[in-house]
Each structure stands twice: as C-alpha cells, then as structure tokens.
Amino acid sequence: MPTLDPDILNDIDLLVRGGFEDRDRIVEILTEEMYEPGELDADVVASAVEAAVARHALDQQSWPAVTDCDRLDAVFSSLEGKGLIALQFAGHTQSDGFDDVSEVYQDHPDRAAVIGYCFYHSQDLERAVRGEGLYLAFGSMDASETSTGGAQVGALIAAELRAAGFEVRWNGSVDQRIFVPSIDWKRR
Structure with missing residues (x-):
C-alpha cells in the first residue's frame, strides 16, 4: 500500500488532535479540500486517519481528568x-x-x-x-x-x-x- 508524504501525515495528526472533526470529515477535508480530488488515495488517507485516531485514543488514557x-x-x-x-x-x-x-x-x-x-x-x-x-x-x-x-x-x-x-x-x-x-x- 502506498504511503503518504510526512506533511500529509502531519495534517492528519493536527486535524485529529484538534478534536473538532470526525474521521469521515478528515478524509473529506484532505481528499477534496486540501488536495485536489483524486490527488490522494482516499483509502490510504482513511487508513492513516484511523491510525491517528487510534494513537489519539491511546494518548487520552494518560490525560488528566480535566484538560x-x-x-x-x-x-x-x-x-x-x-x-x-x-x-x-x-x-x-x-x-x-x-x-x-x-x-x-x-x-x-x-x-x-x-x-x-x-x-x-x-x-x-x-x-x-x-x-x-x-x-x-x-x-x-x-x-x-x-x-x-x-x-x-x-x-x-x-x-x-x-x-x-x-x-x-x-x-x-x-x-x-x-x-x-x-x-x-x-x-x-
């Protein structure tokens, strides 16, 4: 499976950590708004978003009760x-x-x-x-x-x-x- 450019992975991380967009919306933002439609493989982006969401969920386990x-x-x-x-x-x-x-x-x-x-x-x-x-x-x-x-x-x-x-x-x-x-x- 093709990999994404580090800048795109950084964009995904920022969107996930920002906390206002859900998985599907992040994929849409990247594949239709930040980049031209068809420029990025939506399945590859979706996999990268899933991985970022999973890392974010794991990180939350160590967060204080009130952030x-x-x-x-x-x-x-x-x-x-x-x-x-x-x-x-x-x-x-x-x-x-x-x-x-x-x-x-x-x-x-x-x-x-x-x-x-x-x-x-x-x-x-x-x-x-x-x-x-x-x-x-x-x-x-x-x-x-x-x-x-x-x-x-x-x-x-x-x-x-x-x-x-x-x-x-x-x-x-x-x-x-x-x-x-x-x-x-x-x-x-």
Whole structure:
C-alpha cells in the first residue's frame, strides 16, 4: 500500500488532535479540500486517519481528568452566559470567524442581550495544537462602541481566562487579539 508524504501525515495528526472533526470529515477535508480530488488515495488517507485516531485514543488514557481544553470549553460557556457569542473553531480565517459570528448574531433570539463576541479559527487551532498558544479574536457587537465596548469585552474574556487558570497576554486594546501562550491542547 502506498504511503503518504510526512506533511500529509502531519495534517492528519493536527486535524485529529484538534478534536473538532470526525474521521469521515478528515478524509473529506484532505481528499477534496486540501488536495485536489483524486490527488490522494482516499483509502490510504482513511487508513492513516484511523491510525491517528487510534494513537489519539491511546494518548487520552494518560490525560488528566480535566484538560486545558475542558477549562477552555467552560470559559466559552461562561462567556455565552454573559452575553457574548463565543465560538470555537470558527472558520479558517478571521474573516470567516467574523462571518460565523454575524450569522449566529442574526439568528440569535435576543440580539439586544448580545454585547460582544469571542472566537478562534482553524489556523489559531493549528497553532494551539502545535503548542504555539491560542489567539482569540473579540469585539463589541455595537459598531459605535468599537474602542470602549470592545476593550470591555476583551477585559471580560481575559478575566474569565485568568479565573480558569490560564496565563493571558493582552495589552487592553481592541487592536490586539488576546493570547493564551501556554495551552496544552488535549481535546477528547
């Protein structure tokens, strides 16, 4: 059976460890989106994905009961309860993330209660999985309050992250994304 290029195996590992895509979706991403249809043998990719999923499941046996990802999930849930649209794995770029926030906002049953947003996208996720920290985009939903309202939203997010035990690097400005430099990405 043919083998895959190490870069493709790395892509598979990142997608599996990221924890947001299932086996079939990972195969689809690789064989139809990241590479041209027909460029990769879907059966070979599926076998490599199965092996990565099995390694990931084995690794989980040594993980702590509560991981950084569990704590991050709790932060995002808390932010939603405080009036933010909080999205994990929102698109591939910041622009995609803003589009996802806008879509959720448009469908929100009580838009007046939404004060802001917080998200990270797939490129941010890839960096976090590689151990390079996690960047969070944020802002106010009220365009007329971009500076003050955005900074207040950022302060709320930073406080929630710190309360969950994360180190936070942020200068207090809406012009800088919030950075969590040390996150051990272990998503079940």
